[in-house]
Amino acid sequence: MEDKIKHAKELIEFAVTNYPRIAIACSFGKDSMVTVHLAREVDPNIKVFSVMTLYKPKETFEYLKLMNVRWNLNTTVYMVADSIPHAFQGDSLEVRILPTAEFNINAFQVKTQTGKELYEVDPDECCRLLKVEPTKIAMKNLDAWICGLRNTEGRTREDYQEIENKGGLIKVNPILTFTEAEIWRYIATRDIEPHPWYGKGYRSLGCETCSDIGGELERDGRWKNTSKCGGECGIHTQRLK
Numbered sequence: 001m002e003d004k005i006k007h008a009k010e011l012i013e014f015a016v017t018n019y020p021r022i023a024i025a026c027s028f029g030k031d032s033m034v035t036v037h038l039a040r041e042v043d044p045n046i047k048v049f050s051v052m053t054l055y056k057p058k059e060t061f062e063y064l065k066l067m068n069v070r071w072n073l074n075t076t077v078y079m080v081a082d083s084i085p086h087a088f089q090g091d092s093l094e095v096r097i098l099p100t101a102e103f104n105i106n107a108f109q110v111k112t113q114t115g116k117e118l119y120e121v122d123p124d125e126c127c128r129l130l131k132v133e134p135t136k137i138a139m140k141n142l143d144a145w146i147c148g149l150r151n152t153e154g155r156t157r158e159d160y161q162e163i164e165n166k167g168g169l170i171k172v173n174p175i176l177t178f179t180e181a182e183i184w185r186y187i188a189t190r191d192i193e194p195h196p197w198y199g200k201g202y203r204s205l206g207c208e209t210c211s212d213i214g215g216e217l218e219r220d221g222r223w224k225n226t227s228k229c230g231g232e233c234g235i236h237t238q239r240l241k
């Protein structure tokens with residue numbers, strides 16, 4: 001594992017040296033926290049951003065605030081919402097509120113036609129509006145980003161490369177080859193407090209409405225019992241620029 005840590009830091013060093021306009025995407029899940037921890041050992045001032053949605057568990061908002069202060073991350077949060085959520089109010093966190101019109105219209109139409117929520121009927125569209133489009137906005141002034149994607153997380157993540165170039169936007173996956181056990185070992189040996197939902201049995205965290213416990217692979221609890229089960233929200237599969 002020490003070799004993997006050394007290699008991850010070398011990748012991050014390469015990225016921050018060659019792409020000064022770079023930031024880390026942090027969901028505040030376990031893999032993100034390891035990636036942020038590693039990256040800050042290379043560059044303590046590296047920018048951190050997070051795309052949140054109104055469907056994230058309240059514990060994610062609380063954990064984000066806690067770790068933002070504890071690690072002095074200066075996280076920029078991007079979020080489709082009418083206003084800054086109550087959980088983030090009165091905090092020094094920078095929250096960029098993004099327009100809701102397209103999401104509200106789509107969600108309203110689906111609700112009127114089916115009586116269901118957009119995430120139930122068309123999770124790809126819901127993820128596009130709440131996650132992919134906000135991530136594109138976060139990328140506007142970046143040439144590269146770093147994230148905590150790992151290739152043993154699930155069936156959709158086996159074929160990624162450590163350095164990707166999609167439309168000129170560079171993505172660096174420094175912990176790509178870490179196993180789930182290695183992530184937990186890193187967290188334990190660095191005394192990192194994890195998101196509380198891992199204590200409930202979750203292995204991969206997303207929106208509350210679309211995350212569940214269980215499954216053979218880590219991401220099998222995501223969009224469980226839908227055609228998108230264990231799949232992707234789109235930020236790793238679609239062009240962001």
Ligand code: SF4
Pocket residue numbers: 053055119122123124126127128130131206207209210233
């Ligand atoms: S994870 Fe679910 S609620 Fe969250 S953006 Fe995607 S479909 Fe919507």
